[in-house]
Amino acid sequence: MKRIRIVLAEDHALVREGIKDLLQQQRDMEVLGEAGDGEQAVKLVNELEPDIVLLDIAMPKLNGIEATKQIKTDHPSVSVLVLTAYDNEELILAILEAGASGYLLKNIRSDELLKGIRSVHMGESVLHPSVLKTVLGRLQANGGAGTGKYRLTQRELEIVDLGARGLVNKEIAYRLSLSARTVQSHWRNIFTKLGVGSRMEAVMLCLKNQWIRLEGEKAADR
Numbered sequence: 001m002k003r004i005r006i007v008l009a010e011d012h013a014l015v016r017e018g019i020k021d022l023l024q025q026q027r028d029m030e031v032l033g034e035a036g037d038g039e040q041a042v043k044l045v046n047e048l049e050p051d052i053v054l055l056d057i058a059m060p061k062l063n064g065i066e067a068t069k070q071i072k073t074d075h076p077s078v079s080v081l082v083l084t085a086y087d088n089e090e091l092i093l094a095i096l097e098a099g100a101s102g103y104l105l106k107n108i109r110s111d112e113l114l115k116g117i118r119s120v121h122m123g124e125s126v127l128h129p130s131v132l133k134t135v136l137g138r139l140q141a142n143g144g145a146g147t148g149k150y151r152l153t154q155r156e157l158e159i160v161d162l163g164a165r166g167l168v169n170k171e172i173a174y175r176l177s178l179s180a181r182t183v184q185s186h187w188r189n190i191f192t193k194l195g196v197g198s199r200m201e202a203v204m205l206c207l208k209n210q211w212i213r214l215e216g217e218k219a220a221d222r
Contacts, residue, residue, distance in 0.1 A: 003030040004121045007048060009041035009055035009067070010034075010083075015106075019054070019083075022110055029117065038062025042070045045078060051121055057084045057091055065095045072099030076197045079120045083113065087128075101198045102126030123187065124168050125200040152193060152211065159186050161212040164203045 006023060008031055010016035016034055023029045032048045035041035039061040045053055053071060057064035068080045080100040084091075085107075092103055101120045104113065105128045116126040152160070155176075162172045169187075173180045187199065196202050206212045 003028055004052060004117060005048070005050040006031050006117070007041060007044045007050045007053045008034050009036075009038065009044075009053060009059065009064075011036050011056065011059045019113075022113070023117075026114060029114075036060075038064060038067035041067050042074075045071050045075055049075065050078060052079045052081055052117060054081050054083055054117065057082060057086055057095060065091070065098050068095055068098040068100050072197070079198070081116060081120050081126065096200055096204060099198065099201065101200050104128050119168065122169075123184070123199060125163065125198065125203065127166070127200075152190060152206075156186055156190050156193075157206070157212060159183060160190060160202055160206050163187075163199050164207065164212060 006029060008016060008020055008023070010019065013036070016036070020031050020034060023031050032050050033044040035044050035055075037060040038055075041053060041055055041059070042062065044050075053068075055064050055067060059067070062070075064082060064084070068082075071078055071080060076099075079102075080095075080098075081102045081104065082095055082100050083104050083106060085105065087105055096103065102116055102125060104116050104126060108116075108128065119126050158176060159172055162175060167175065169180050169183045172178075173183045176183075187202075190202050191197060194202050194205055196205060203212075
């Protein structure tokens with residue numbers, strides 16, 4: 001079994017040890033290295049090239065937002081999953097715009113964390129339920145009109161729209177009467193057209209440009 005290779009960045013040693021023990025018990029996960037600050041996290045990613053970085057926002061030397069920016073700039077294929085106690089809307093938006101694929105709060109259960117890691121590894125976006133609607137609604141409210149620079153097909157927009165509502169590939173496939181493989185292919189085309197590397201980035205861009213709308217509102221012309 002190919003394991004999910006993880007770098008764990010958390011400045012509280014006791015919390016970090018507990019998370020590491022949980023992850024190491026999983027047959028499909030491997031903790032390659034641990035970091036107690038943001039600078040060390042970036043260094044470990046450069047050295048180890050993991051699949052996923054699990055990090056907190058509030059870390060010494062380099063906060064999680066700046067660390068994420070550096071990681072995604074140098075290693076676009078590495079996924080960043082945030083695990084933090086902070087549910088501040090501005091912080092959430094900032095780190096998602098930096099390229100994070102998910103944002104989870106530390107009050108989740110251990111099985112929810114493991115599910116989140118596996119989902120991000122499969123290319124899904126993960127947001128804690130309590131922040132999903134608020135964050136996407138804020139992006140939508142602050143969006144400008146579409147520029148027409150990126151041309152997505154109607155099917156691709158439907159897929160992004162369903163992704164924004166939290167559906168995973170299997171659910172999107174069922175809803176649109178497609179195969180999961182076809183949905184994955186559509187996501188790859190969407191990433192290429194939009195110049196992004198993750199589902200979350202695609203959703204954010206489409207919401208900002210009002211190419212998709214939540215709650216049944218009309219989308220802007222592309």
